[in-house]
Amino acid sequence: MTRLTADDLRGRLTGTARAWLDKALDEAAAHPGSHGPISVWELRLAEAGRRCGPEHAEAARSLILAAARPAPDALARVYHQGTAEERLAVLRALPGLVAGPDAVALVEDALRTNDTRLLAAAVGPYAARHLDTHSWRHAVLKCLFTGVPVDTVAGLDRRARGDAELARMLRDYAAERTAAGRAVPDDLRRVLTLTEARFEA
Numbered sequence: 001m002t003r004l005t006a007d008d009l010r011g012r013l014t015g016t017a018r019a020w021l022d023k024a025l026d027e028a029a030a031h032p033g034s035h036g037p038i039s040v041w042e043l044r045l046a047e048a049g050r051r052c053g054p055e056h057a058e059a060a061r062s063l064i065l066a067a068a069r070p071a072p073d074a075l076a077r078v079y080h081q082g083t084a085e086e087r088l089a090v091l092r093a094l095p096g097l098v099a100g101p102d103a104v105a106l107v108e109d110a111l112r113t114n115d116t117r118l119l120a121a122a123v124g125p126y127a128a129r130h131l132d133t134h135s136w137r138h139a140v141l142k143c144l145f146t147g148v149p150v151d152t153v154a155g156l157d158r159r160a161r162g163d164a165e166l167a168r169m170l171r172d173y174a175a176e177r178t179a180a181g182r183a184v185p186d187d188l189r190r191v192l193t194l195t196e197a198r199f200e201a
Helices: 006-010 015-030 040-052 054-068 072-081 084-097 101-111 116-122 125-130 133-146 156-160 164-179 186-195
Strands: none
Touching: 006 015, 006 054, 015 040, 015 054, 040 054, 040 072, 040 084, 054 084, 072 084, 072 101, 084 101, 084 116, 084 125, 101 116, 101 125, 101 133, 116 133, 133 156, 133 164, 133 186, 156 186, 164 186
């Protein structure tokens, strides 16, 4: 997905939506208080679809999150209480917002779903850096189960290279599909080839 800058998005919005976006970004950057236990920027995330239109809501949410720079606990609240679209925004924002492994639980939760959009976002750069080896292997398999292209798995070449256990899991899965008379996905063969590669000295 191509990320839009604030100026790019402003150029695509109507006057009313543009004014709303400017206000939402200013509020997010300033943290001007909350509505009950919820910060103002969280309310703006929920409004993005109605204010900017469905085609621009994702870009607006991304910009609001970047401006607010919320702590991991606030991200977790938005993720667990939000819509699928808001969860998607949080997952995609993680690499730029959380330096350490504090948000791994959100990735693990997304990997338990069958929403392929969430799965694709969950195996992005944040997972490549912070997901443990066991969970990462199963994330790759989940992509194969659900048809999420392995091109979406960030760091695939690096993490799969020479991974004998992942190779075993892939061969077992291929054998199961073959026994059931089902085709083995090309993506499985691609990852298996990576596992057989060796690190250069």
